[in-house]
Amino acid sequence: GESVGLHLPTLSVQEGDNSIINCAYSNSASDYFIWYKQESGKGPQFIIDIRSNMDKRQGQRVTVLLNKTVKHLSLQIAATQPGDSAVYFCAESTPTDTGNQFYFGTGTSLTVIP
Amino acid sequence: DAGVTQSPTHLIKTRGQQVTLRCSPKSGHDTVSWYQQALGQGPQFIFQYYEEEERQRGNFPDRFSGHQFPNYSSELNVNALLLGDSALYLCASTPPGLAGKETQYFGPGTRLLVL
Numbered sequence: 001g002e003s004v005g006l007h008l009p010t011l012s013v014q015e016g017d018n019s020i021i022n023c024a025y026s027n028s029a030s031d032y033f034i035w036y037k038q039e040s041g042k043g044p045q046f047i048i049d050i051r052s053n054m055d056k057r058q059g060q061r062v063t064v065l066l067n068k069t070v071k072h073l074s075l076q077i078a079a080t081q082p083g084d085s086a087v088y089f090c091a092e093s094t095p096t097d098t099g100n101q102f103y104f105g106t107g108t109s110l111t112v113i114p
Numbered sequence: 115d116a117g118v119t120q121s122p123t124h125l126i127k128t129r130g131q132q133v134t135l136r137c138s139p140k141s142g143h144d145t146v147s148w149y150q151q152a153l154g155q156g157p158q159f160i161f162q163y164y165e166e167e168e169r170q171r172g173n174f175p176d177r178f179s180g181h182q183f184p185n186y187s188s189e190l191n192v193n194a195l196l197l198g199d200s201a202l203y204l205c206a207s208t209p210p211g212l213a214g215k216e217t218q219y220f221g222p223g224t225r226l227l228v229l
Contacts, residue, residue, distance in 0.1 A: 034217060043118075043204050043220035044157065089156050098170045102147075102218065104156030 012111045019077040021108045023090035028071060032093035032100065035064060035075045038107070039086045047075070047088075077110075085112045116141065118207050118221035126227045127195050135190040135224045139207030145169075146188040147218060148180060149204040157204055163188050192226075200228045 013019045025033070031052040036044035050057045050064045050073075057064050063076040073090050087107040093100045119138045127133050139146050145164045149157035159172035163182035182188045186207075192199055202225050206218040 036220070043120075043222045046217055046219060049217055091156075096170065099162075101159055101162075101170055101172070103159070104149075106154075106156050 009106070010109045010111070012113060013080050015080060015082060015112055015114050017080055019075075019080045019084070019110060019112075021075045021077075021088050021110065023073040023075075023105055025071050025073060025090070025092045027092065027094045027103075028068070030092040030094045033064070033066060033073050034091045034093075034102075035062075035073075036089045036091065036104075037084075037086045038089060044089060080110075080112050082112045082114055085110055118143075118205055118219055120203075120205050120221040120224050122224060123222065124225045124227075126229065128229050129195055129197060131195050131228075132191065132193045133195060133226060135192075135203050135205075135226070136187065137190070137205030137207075137221060138187045139205075140209075140219050143207035143209050143219070144186050145208040145210075145218075146182060146186065147206045147208070148188070148190045149206065149220075150174070150199075151202040151204055151223070153201070160190070195228045197228050200226060202226075 034049040035047040037047050038044045048059045048062050048064050050066050055066050061078045065074045087109050089104050089107045091102045091104045093102050118140050121136045147162040148160040151157045160174050160178055161171040162169050166182045177193045179191045202223040204223045205221045208216050208218045
């Protein structure tokens with residue numbers, strides 16, 4: 001199976017600081033990536049995505065960077081707020097015989113300190 | 115516009131029983147995927163349904179089966195429940211397009227506890 005790993009299982013940041021969450025993926029054929037936020041007791045919520053033909057994509061307060069050379073993905077959250085506290089997952093979409101399939105990492109728990 | 119909905123929200127079963135979980139995709143979405151998320155882990159792909167057929171399957175035993183209806187809603191069935199089946203079961207829907215090439219949106223999940 002695929003392996004999508006995160007460098008740090010937990011991350012604590014001060015409110016107002018920027019957060020960076022990292023993700024390593026193993027399959028160089030993966031061509032689409034999504035970051036999800038999951039709050040306790042809820043399903044994953046889409047944050048931002050990026051396709052393999054791009055190396056950067058920006059949303060509202062979030063930026064995703066993709067480095068295909070080292071198979072690394074990062075999520076940057078600007079001016080982190082208490083509401084950003086959650087577990088963040090990266091997911092890679094990998095081609096298979098029957099179509100692309102998503103593989104998830106184990107998640108990084110972000111805690112924002114007021 | 116309702117998002118992905120799942121029922122029930124919580125369920126308690128005993129070993130050996132069977133369970134059926136339900137999912138209604140987001141409006142306009144035609145593909146439904148099911149995931150199992152154990153505590154402290156990322157979601158693990160079970161299978162995906164498109165045009166009422168199982169299109170892809172992850173590494174799960176045949177005890178896990180599913181169905182998709184003409185209105186794109188879907189069911190996940192698990193037979194002969196084991197303690198290890200206790201998890202959050204997530205449904206995700208995808209708009210028309212190539213599988214895995216479009217954003218998938220998740221429902222709130224069904225928390226299954228097997229005693």
